[in-house]
Amino acid sequence: MPWKTANYRNVNENPCNMCMPMGGILPFKGIEEAMVIIHGSQGCSTYMRRHIAEHFNEPIDVGSSSLNEKGTIYGGAQNLFQALDNIRKVYNPRLIGILTSCLAETIGEDVEGMARDYLKKQGLDNFPLVGVSTPGYGGTHSEGYWLALKKTVAGLARPTEKHGGINVIVPNLSPADIREIKRILEIMDVKYTLLPDISETLDRPIARPYTKIPPGGTRVEAIRCMPGAVATIQFGITVEDNISPGHYLQSEFGVPLYNLPVPMGVESTDMFVGLLAEITGGSVPGVLKLERGRLLDCMVDSHKYNAQGRGAVFGDPELVCAVVRTCAENGLYPAVVATGSGNSGLKEILGPVLVECGQDVCYLNEADFMRVRTSCRENGVNMAIGHSDGKFLTESEGIPLVRMGFPIHDRVGGQRLLSVGYTGTTNFLDRVTNSLLEHKYKNYRATMYREFYREAGK
Numbered sequence: 033m034p035w036k037t038a039n040y041r042n043v044n045e046n047p048c049n050m051c052m053p054m055g056g057i058l059p060f061k062g063i064e065e066a067m068v069i070i071h072g073s074q075g076c077s078t079y080m081r082r083h084i085a086e087h088f089n090e091p092i093d094v095g096s097s098s099l100n101e102k103g104t105i106y107g108g109a110q111n112l113f114q115a116l117d118n119i120r121k122v123y124n125p126r127l128i129g130i131l132t133s134c135l136a137e138t139i140g141e142d143v144e145g146m147a148r149d150y151l152k153k154q155g156l157d158n159f160p161l162v163g164v165s166t167p168g169y170g171g172t173h174s175e176g177y178w179l180a181l182k183k184t185v186a187g188l189a190r191p192t193e194k195h196g197g198i199n200v201i202v203p204n205l206s207p208a209d210i211r212e213i214k215r216i217l218e219i220m221d222v223k224y225t226l227l228p229d230i231s232e233t234l235d236r237p238i239a240r241p242y243t244k245i246p247p248g249g250t251r252v253e254a255i256r257c258m259p260g261a262v263a264t265i266q267f268g269i270t271v272e273d274n275i276s277p278g279h280y281l282q283s284e285f286g287v288p289l290y291n292l293p294v295p296m297g298v299e300s301t302d303m304f305v306g307l308l309a310e311i312t313g314g315s316v317p318g319v320l321k322l323e324r325g326r327l328l329d330c331m332v333d334s335h336k337y338n339a340q341g342r343g344a345v346f347g348d349p350e351l352v353c354a355v356v357r358t359c360a361e362n363g364l365y366p367a368v369v370a371t372g373s374g375n376s377g378l379k380e381i382l383g384p385v386l387v388e389c390g391q392d393v394c395y396l397n398e399a400d401f402m403r404v405r406t407s408c409r410e411n412g413v414n415m416a417i418g419h420s421d422g423k424f425l426t427e428s429e430g431i432p433l434v435r436m437g438f439p440i441h442d443r444v445g446g447q448r449l450l451s452v453g454y455t456g457t458t459n460f461l462d463r464v465t466n467s468l469l470e471h472k473y474k475n476y477r478a479t480m481y482r483e484f485y486r487e488a489g490k
Contacts, residue, residue, distance in 0.1 A: 046401040046421065048346055049372025050439075052166035053131040054080050055173030056180035057094060058204055060129040060162075062228025063184070064249035067125035069095035071112050071143055072133025087439040088207075088234045088447045093244060095119045097136075104139055109146050116150055116161075123244050126252055127160045127188075129180065137167035160252065162187045172373045173438075174348045177204050178268070178275040181227065185258060185277040191285065192260030197223040198311060199264040199287065201278050203294065203350040204438055207235035208450040213295070216453055219317050220308050225254040225261065227277070235447040259285035263311050265304070267294045270349035270377055294354035295452050296460065297361045298327060323454035330458045334465040335363050341468050344368035344408050344425070346399070346418040347437040353381060354452075355417050355436070360385050362461060367411040370396035370404050405429060415468055432471040434464050 053070055057080055060068040070077040077096035085092040095118070097111040112130070119128060132143050144163035151161060164183045166176045181201065200217065202210060210231040217224045232248030258264075264287050266278035271291075273279045281287040295304040301324075309316055341364040345355045349371050356366045366386065369378060379395045386393055394407045401424055408416070408429060416425045419437040426433050440446030450456040 046424065047372050048370055048399045048401060048404060048421065049172035049174065050083070051168035051173060052171045052176030052179070053133055053168060054083065055176030055204065056129070056131045056164055056166045057084060058177055058230070059180045059184060059228040060127075061092070061233055062230040062249050063127055063255070064251045065126040065245055066129065066249065067093070067095060067119050067123045067127070067245065068129040068131065069097060069112070069115050069119060070131050070133055071097045071108060071136045071141060072099050073135055074098045076133040083439060086441045089444060090234055090236065090447070093123070099135055104135065107139070108136060108141055109149070112146055113150055113153070125245065127162065129162045129164065129184070131164050131166045131180070134168040137165065137170070160188055174204070174373050175275060178271050178277070182275050182277045182280055185227070185255060186280055188252065188255045189259050189281065189285065190256050192257045194262065195257060195260045197225055197261045198308075199258050199261045199278070199281065200224050200226045201264060201266040201268065202226065202228070203267055204348055205294070205452065206449050207231045207447045209452045209456060212450055212453045212456050216305065216320065217308070219319060220305070220312065220314060222308055222312055225258055226250060227255060227258075259287060261287055263288045263290060265290050265292060265307065267292055267350060269293050269381060270353060293357060294350055296354040296457050297358035298324065298457070299361065300354065300357055301454055301457065320454065327454045327458045330461050331362055334461050337465050337468055339363040340472070341365065341415045341464075342367045342411065342413050344370065344404065344413045344416045344431070346370040346404055346416070346422060349373050349378060351437050353378065356382055357385050358457060358460065360389065364415065364464065365389055365391060366393060367391070367413050368394045368396065368404065368407045370399040370407070372399055374398050401425075414471065415464070417464065432467045434467050436460070
């Protein structure tokens with residue numbers, strides 16, 4: 033086929049996502065006294081450890097089976113067994129997650145079977161080893177995150193008597209966001225199990241002596257008891273059933289599942305708070321009503337500025353949905369909606385939300401930043417919201433970027449960005465509005481000259 037007519041749609045240049053095992057590491061960092069191993073080459077775990085550490089500004093320990101040429105030919109079981117021995121000796125974890133890299137998957141390693149063999153060989157009947165097949169080419173870090181969560185729940189959950197609690201399953205949010213969700217649950221006097229809980233493990237205070245595994249995280253016993261909950265609230269409206277931990281608990285144990293959007297914005301936070309009140313039979317506390325009122329006041333203050341925005345939103349599907357819904361509430365038209373995931377349901381989910389915009393929205397799935405950049409130029413975008421890889425939109429197109437999501441590498445404090453709940457949404461809207469105003473005033477004279485003088489021939 034001549035090169036001019038070749039189809040290059042599947043060739044990504046600076047993709048809008050990372051690999052499956054990268055996302056699979058994060059849930060294990062939110063489980064108490066857990067450790068994680070990459071079954072693959074040493075370079076994979078080193079790259080992922082560094083990438084995550086730069087975002088959270090925390091030490092990130094990830095083990096490796098150091099699969100080499102011999103293991104690639106004859107199988108890597110012995111490498112993995114040795115790695116498990118070393119991890120248990122050095123870290124003394126209560127749970128170990130085993131993720132695979134491209135190399136291990138390409139040679140057909142059965143990591144779940146190898147985990148069973150290891151436990152049998154060591155006589156460890158009750159030690160939780162969670163094997164997760166995460167080839168880098170099998171999906172994005174978002175799919176890796178949810179699959180690791182589902183496998184963890186499937187591996188630990190056991191039939192349990194009803195205990196009156198609520199399971200709350202969260203996507204890849206910041207530790208500050210997790211703390212806010214926990215605060216709302218505690219204000220409403222809800223007994224809950226939140227999974228995963230990175231609120232302390234990936235944003236821990238300086239303490240002496242240093243511990244290899246930071247304190248905090250969801251307790252293993254709490255995960256085992258999740259089938260006894262009265263309900264599961266999962267912030268996963270884009271998550272497919274085959275990788276959904278909430279769907280697993282519903283299908284295997286009959287725990288009712290409520291799939292909600294991430295609680296950003298008035299409507300979505302109302303849905304979360306209202307559902308908690310409905311399930312528990314309680315009422316909405318006055319402090320949350322006050323915070324809701326402050327958010328509404330913030331919306332009034334900023335709406336006249338946000339109405340001048342044409343936004344591009346990119347990142348993980350759940351966060352993209354939450355941000356788009358919040359923008360739509362506040363008059364900031366989302367012209368480009370992009371995710372590196374193959375998830376094709378964004379248009380169906382967001383269509384009813386954006387119908388009042390009265391304008392077409394460009395949806396990009398499996399996107400790279402070359403497509404995002406081109407779409408931004410074609411759709412007159414003047415504001416971008418997403419992780420640090422969007423800095424190229426600023427450098428190449430002059431589009432200001434409001435950073436949120438994962439990863440944030442060119443700024444500090446990504447782990448402290450608060451965007452959920454009534455208070456978090458207020459903070460988010462201030463960041464967006466002030467970025468629009470800064471861009472406007474920085475380019476005001478040039479814009480006036482171009483639109484009113486140059487075009488008039490003066």
